[in-house]
Amino acid sequence: MTDPDRPPWPRRPDGDGHGAAVDGAPAEGGTRRTSPRIVLVHTATFRQARQLVPALIPLVAVIGLDDGLTAVVLLAAAITALSLGAAALGWWRFGYADGPGAVVVTRGLLARSVRTVPNDRVRGVEVETPLLHRVFGLVRVRVDAAAGSVGADQEELVIDGVLRAEGDRLRTRLLARRVPAGPAPTEDAAAEPAEEVFARFDNRWLLYAPLVGSYLVVPLAAVGTLFRFVDELPDGLVPDVAEPDLSDLRVLGVAAVVAVVLLALAAVVGAAVVNWRFRLVRRGGSLVSVRGLLTRRHTELEVDRIRGGTLSEGLGMRWVRAARVNALVTGLGQANRRGQLLPLGPRAEAEVLLRRLVDDPGPLVRHPPAARRRRLVRALASGLVAAALGGLATATLGWWWALAVGGALTVLGVPLGLGRYRALGHRAGPRSFTVRSGWLVREQAVLQRRAVVGWQVRQSLFQRRARLATVVACVGAGSGGYAAVDMAAGDVAGFTAAASSGSWAGTLALR
Amino acid sequence: MTADSAAPVRDPAWSLSRSAIGLWVTEGVLGALFYGALVGAFVLFVPVGGPVPVLRWVLPSLVAVYAVVAIGIRPWYRHRVHRWEVTEEAVYTLTGWLTRTWTLVPISRIQTVDVTRGVLQQLFGLATVAVLTASSQGTVRVWHLEADVAQRVADDLARRTELVRDEAT
Structure with missing residues (x-):
C-alpha cells in the first residue's frame, strides 16, 4: 500500500513555501477556520438543525397546527433561530490545519474529534460549489483518504465553507505534495501543466436521459413525496379539484401520455443539472472532471492509481447504444460517484475513453452452451414455480389469474435468460483482461493485469454437473471483485494465468 | 481428484x-x-x-x-473437501460443501494476516488464519488449523510478505 522507501509522514519538499500568504492566514501548521459566511449558508439550509426534525415532529403533533398562521410563523422563526445558533456553534468549533505531513480537522461541540490524514494517504481532492456557496463565494473541499476497512463516511474529510481561493490552494497543495520525488513540485508546475481533453459533454446526449434508470428515479421520487405531502396536509388546505372521471378511457390515455412526457422532461432536466458542461481532462498525473449546473463539482483522480474501468449499459441505454464509464481506482471511497469518467454518452465514445485508460484486451469470448442452458433454467424456474402454485390455486380456489401470471412469468423468462446469457463473456489480452455480465445493467469491466490481488473460483453442484465455474477477479478497487459467470471449467486455469501479472496464478493449473 | x-x-x-x-x-x-x-x-x-x-x-x-x-x-x-496450501508465491484454499470455492491470493498482495480463535475452536485447539488483501472479496480464510500450525503459518506469511511486498493494490 504505502511505498516502503518513503516514511509515512514525508517532510515537506523545499521550495513549496506558498500558502501562508493567503488572506493573512496563520502560519504553517496553525489552525485555520472556515469563512464565517458559511454560518449564513448553513442557517439557510438548516444543515445542523436538520437533525432536530425527528424531535420536532412529535412536538408539532402535541401542540398542533390548528392555531393558524401565528403558530406556523412562530415555529418557523424558532427553527431559524435554532438553526442560526447551531450553525454558529458548528463554525466556532471547527478548525483545520494542513501541516507539513498531514491534514488535521478538529470539530465537535462537546466531544472534540480530531481527524488526521497523512498526506501520502490522500487519494483525491474534490472541490464542489453548491448554489448557495457560490452566492457567498465559498466552496466545499472533500479530502479523500485511502482507508481499507473503515466505513465509507470515515474515508473523507470535509472542509465546508472556505473561500474559493483557499479551496484551490488546498487542492493544489495537497495534490502537489503527493507527487512522488523528482524536482520539487512548485506552485507554477502544479497550476499550469499541459492539459489534454479526454471527454466533453455534448448536450445532445441529454436525450438519452429518459432511458436511464437513475435519472428516472429522481422525478418519480419527487412525485411520490408530493403525493405524500398532499395526503398529510389538513383537508382545508387542499384546493378542491374536481375528481377526473377515471372511467373514461380517453382521460386515462391522455393522462398517461402527459405523465410519460413530463417524466422524460424531468429526466432530461435532472441529467442536465448534474452533468452540465461536463469535461474530463488529464492534467499532469491526474484526471480532472468538472461538472454540474447548480453545484459545480471538481474531482481529481490520480492516474497512477487507476487500474481499469467499467462500461455499463442499462436496458434502455442499450436500445440507443448509450453507455457510461467509471474508473476503477484503488483506495477510492464512493467510487461510483467519484470515479465517473463519462456520465452518459454514445457507446462508441465510451469505448474510446475506456481504451485510453486501459489496453483493449480484444473481443469477448462467448461462454459455452451449457451456460445458456443454466441461465435459461434459472430465469424460467421462478415462473415455473409460480405457474405450478397457480395451477394448484386454480384447481382448489378457482383463482385462474394466478395460473395466468405464472404462465406470463415463464414466457418472459425466455428472453430474460437468453439476454443474460448474451451478456456473458471474458477475454484475457496481452496487458489487460475483461469480464462482462448483467442484464438490467450490463457491466463490462476492463482491468490491467496488475490489478488482480487474488482469484476466487466458485462451483455449485449444478455448475459441477454442467462443467462450468464462476471466476471472480479480486481487485482492490470498485466493488472489490469482478466475475466471469459460468465459464467452461476447462478454461479457468488458462484464463486466470493469462489475466494476472507474474506467475503466481499458475498455482491453479491442473496437474 | x-x-x-x-x-x-x-x-x-x-x-x-x-x-x-x-x-x-x-x-x-x-x-x-x-x-x-x-x-x-x-x-x-x-x-x-x-x-x-x-x-x-x-x-x-x-x-x-x-x-x-x-x-x-x-x-x-x-x-474431505476442505484443503489448503501455502506455496512459494501464494496462499491457496478450497472450502465449501455443496458449492465449492477455491481462493488464491499471491503473497505479494497480502496486506494483513490475522489469527483468530473462537470459543469452540479453543476447546478443540484450533485456530483460523485470515489473509486480507486490498480487495473486500480477496480474503482467504484457512479454517480450523491446529493452533500452533496456524501461528507458524501466520508468522511465516507475515515475514515473507515483508520481503516481496510491492504496491499490494
Whole structure:
C-alpha cells in the first residue's frame, strides 16, 4: 500500500513555501477556520438543525397546527433561530490545519474529534460549489483518504465553507505534495501543466436521459413525496379539484401520455443539472472532471492509481447504444460517484475513453452452451414455480389469474435468460483482461493485469454437473471483485494465468 | 481428484486435521438443539387447531433431517473437501460443501494476516488464519488449523510478505 522507501509522514519538499500568504492566514501548521459566511449558508439550509426534525415532529403533533398562521410563523422563526445558533456553534468549533505531513480537522461541540490524514494517504481532492456557496463565494473541499476497512463516511474529510481561493490552494497543495520525488513540485508546475481533453459533454446526449434508470428515479421520487405531502396536509388546505372521471378511457390515455412526457422532461432536466458542461481532462498525473449546473463539482483522480474501468449499459441505454464509464481506482471511497469518467454518452465514445485508460484486451469470448442452458433454467424456474402454485390455486380456489401470471412469468423468462446469457463473456489480452455480465445493467469491466490481488473460483453442484465455474477477479478497487459467470471449467486455469501479472496464478493449473 | 474433468482448477495439497470434524459435529449438534428448541416451543405453545396443522409434523421432521445431515454427514464431507496450501508465491484454499470455492491470493498482495480463535475452536485447539488483501472479496480464510500450525503459518506469511511486498493494490 504505502511505498516502503518513503516514511509515512514525508517532510515537506523545499521550495513549496506558498500558502501562508493567503488572506493573512496563520502560519504553517496553525489552525485555520472556515469563512464565517458559511454560518449564513448553513442557517439557510438548516444543515445542523436538520437533525432536530425527528424531535420536532412529535412536538408539532402535541401542540398542533390548528392555531393558524401565528403558530406556523412562530415555529418557523424558532427553527431559524435554532438553526442560526447551531450553525454558529458548528463554525466556532471547527478548525483545520494542513501541516507539513498531514491534514488535521478538529470539530465537535462537546466531544472534540480530531481527524488526521497523512498526506501520502490522500487519494483525491474534490472541490464542489453548491448554489448557495457560490452566492457567498465559498466552496466545499472533500479530502479523500485511502482507508481499507473503515466505513465509507470515515474515508473523507470535509472542509465546508472556505473561500474559493483557499479551496484551490488546498487542492493544489495537497495534490502537489503527493507527487512522488523528482524536482520539487512548485506552485507554477502544479497550476499550469499541459492539459489534454479526454471527454466533453455534448448536450445532445441529454436525450438519452429518459432511458436511464437513475435519472428516472429522481422525478418519480419527487412525485411520490408530493403525493405524500398532499395526503398529510389538513383537508382545508387542499384546493378542491374536481375528481377526473377515471372511467373514461380517453382521460386515462391522455393522462398517461402527459405523465410519460413530463417524466422524460424531468429526466432530461435532472441529467442536465448534474452533468452540465461536463469535461474530463488529464492534467499532469491526474484526471480532472468538472461538472454540474447548480453545484459545480471538481474531482481529481490520480492516474497512477487507476487500474481499469467499467462500461455499463442499462436496458434502455442499450436500445440507443448509450453507455457510461467509471474508473476503477484503488483506495477510492464512493467510487461510483467519484470515479465517473463519462456520465452518459454514445457507446462508441465510451469505448474510446475506456481504451485510453486501459489496453483493449480484444473481443469477448462467448461462454459455452451449457451456460445458456443454466441461465435459461434459472430465469424460467421462478415462473415455473409460480405457474405450478397457480395451477394448484386454480384447481382448489378457482383463482385462474394466478395460473395466468405464472404462465406470463415463464414466457418472459425466455428472453430474460437468453439476454443474460448474451451478456456473458471474458477475454484475457496481452496487458489487460475483461469480464462482462448483467442484464438490467450490463457491466463490462476492463482491468490491467496488475490489478488482480487474488482469484476466487466458485462451483455449485449444478455448475459441477454442467462443467462450468464462476471466476471472480479480486481487485482492490470498485466493488472489490469482478466475475466471469459460468465459464467452461476447462478454461479457468488458462484464463486466470493469462489475466494476472507474474506467475503466481499458475498455482491453479491442473496437474 | 485430477481425474475429474469437471474440476476447474487443481485442489490444494494439504487437508485439515481430524479435530475439525469434532468441531463441525459440535456445531451441528448446537444448531440442531437450537432449531429443536424452536420447533419444540412451536409444537407446545401453538394450539392444536393452529393456522396450518400440517406444520406440526413437517417442522419436527425437517429438524430431524437437518440433525442427521449436519451431525452425521456434513462434517465428514467437509473434511474431505476442505484443503489448503501455502506455496512459494501464494496462499491457496478450497472450502465449501455443496458449492465449492477455491481462493488464491499471491503473497505479494497480502496486506494483513490475522489469527483468530473462537470459543469452540479453543476447546478443540484450533485456530483460523485470515489473509486480507486490498480487495473486500480477496480474503482467504484457512479454517480450523491446529493452533500452533496456524501461528507458524501466520508468522511465516507475515515475514515473507515483508520481503516481496510491492504496491499490494
